[in-house]
Amino acid sequence: MTTSTPTPTPTHATGAPVASVAPTGALAAGAPGGLHWAIPDAWTMTRRNLAHWVRQPAQVLIGLLFPVMTVLLFGYLFGGGMTLPGGGDYRAFLVPGMFAMAMLFGLETTFAAVSTDAARGVTDRFRSLPMAPSAVVTGRAVADMLYAAAGLAVMVGAGLAIGWRWEQGIGRALAAFGLLLLLRFALLWVGIFLALVVESPEMLVAIQILVWPLGFLSNAFAAPATMPGWLGTVAAWNPLSSTVAAGRALFGNPDGGGESWIAQHAVPMAVVWPLLIVAVFFPLSVRRYRRLGR
Amino acid sequence: MDATRPTVVAEGLCKRYGGKEALAGLDLTVPAGAVCAVLGPNGAGKTTAVRILATLLRPDGGRAEVAGFDVVRQGPEVRARIGLVGQQAAVDEILSGRQNLELFGRLSHLGARAAAHRADELLARFGLADTGAKAVKGYSGGMRRRLDLAAGLILAPVVLFLDEPTTGLDPRGRNEVWASIRELVGSGTTVVLTTQYLEEADRLADTICVIDAGRAIARGTPDELKNAIGGDRIAIVVREAADVAGAARVIERIASGPVEVDPDRRRLGAPVADRMAALTETVRALAEAGIETEDIALRRPTLDEVFFSLTANDGSKLWTPARPDREEAA
Known part of the structure; x- marks a missing residue:
């Protein structure tokens, strides 16, 4: 079917053929948009996002160094005045919190990229191409996860430099990194969903305003035990807190105490929360993406 | 595909957004190789029509065929044969012009070498060879639109959809884009162009379909439309x-x-x-x-006068001037 359609060849005003590439012939290899294109197309989309980093090294550097700056700021500026319930070094307490914060801030990266594409019509361009439709999102996901992993590596370096250590072996440390990236993966779908809802990169400021309290209203910077009762409960039940607490447990860092059920079940909850977020926001994102066609 | 069959056929296309009717039974027929301008004021349904024909939007009613394939049931086949240039330059601002074209080429499943080759050809053709390595961010409005046009031509499409290709451009940018579109004409590509500029339709199109409130109110060649309101x-x-x-x-x-x-x-x-x-x-x-x-x-009357005399009348009445030599084989 694909081979039977004659494709006119556009020519220059001079009459020289311009399309020396036989485009429909290239497509004849398989149904356009077929499933077997899902992976190659996703890789092409991933490389597009990687090319962004190459072309904007300053932005990438700022993005990677901003959380490092926060670690230093909180570690040294406030760290001296902080006493942890249950004892322990504040900076060792802070670093796993900052890892999780970096994952949370990743939501803004996702939001900015997806909403810019949607607002500029680039998403529609992709949707008009014979590519696998899923690749638009999977390419984004792979690139964002790579960026998150790179960001985490930089943060680990900064943590080590200020005296943070994983105390319980590389295996448990890797498990903790896995949980952090799982959180980032879950937040990816929140970012995509929000971006498809508002379709306006200018709303990034609003997202930042939402993300900041979400990050601070957790156990990342201070132990919920030191907060007023209700606030401590909210902070402890913040999904971010479970990942942070699980990280502290797996790294063997001070955990700032915490007798609540949620604090006692940090590691399983650090799996449950992200899966719950995915279960809600993945279908919402897919539905929203499909609704672009309605 | 039957050679005499029109390349674009839309029959009774309907689309509503909430309570608002964007398309109310639009019929459109474009013969192979023709340049058809869909002319209408803002909100007439031009963009909705193009988005349905380019498979970006599902119609609520009616049917449409592009290059012999149904736009709803055979979306992938249609997408392999069309180019779309939307109202804004839908290109990646951070990447270079060349990277954009290579990206769209790869996503259209040209191989790496073919995509690179095609990108070079198109950059040269649209006068972007010198700036091909620079980030699109630094391009002028006209350059962006030309890059956008080039992106729409990656696959040497059977049908090229241009949705208000010069809206928002200064006169110089508009002339650049017009020159590029005119170059396509006669190359065999069927072009469907939406515009609210009558001058644009007059300059570029073989046939004009005037739409208002979601349906066609007149169609014919520019001359036929002008004659129709009285010489x-x-x-x-x-x-x-x-x-x-x-x-x-x-x-x-x-x-x-x-x-x-x-x-x-x-x-x-x-x-x-x-x-x-x-x-x-x-x-x-x-x-x-x-x-x-x-x-x-x-x-002679300008198309403006044609347009105003048409839309001032009862817009629901389909009016078609005599077309002895242009009757479309439906």
């Missing part, structure tokens, strides 16, 4: 605003149709049957009435 017109500008009414009474006797009056600009216009006789008669009659004029001219 030549006489246009007068009087010197004194007080003379407008008097001049209108004079011209009424000479004109073959209703006299249009623009009192603010002291302007009068009317269709006339016999152009030279009408001109001399008008000059004589106005002089006799003691009305001074700044300008008297005979001219």
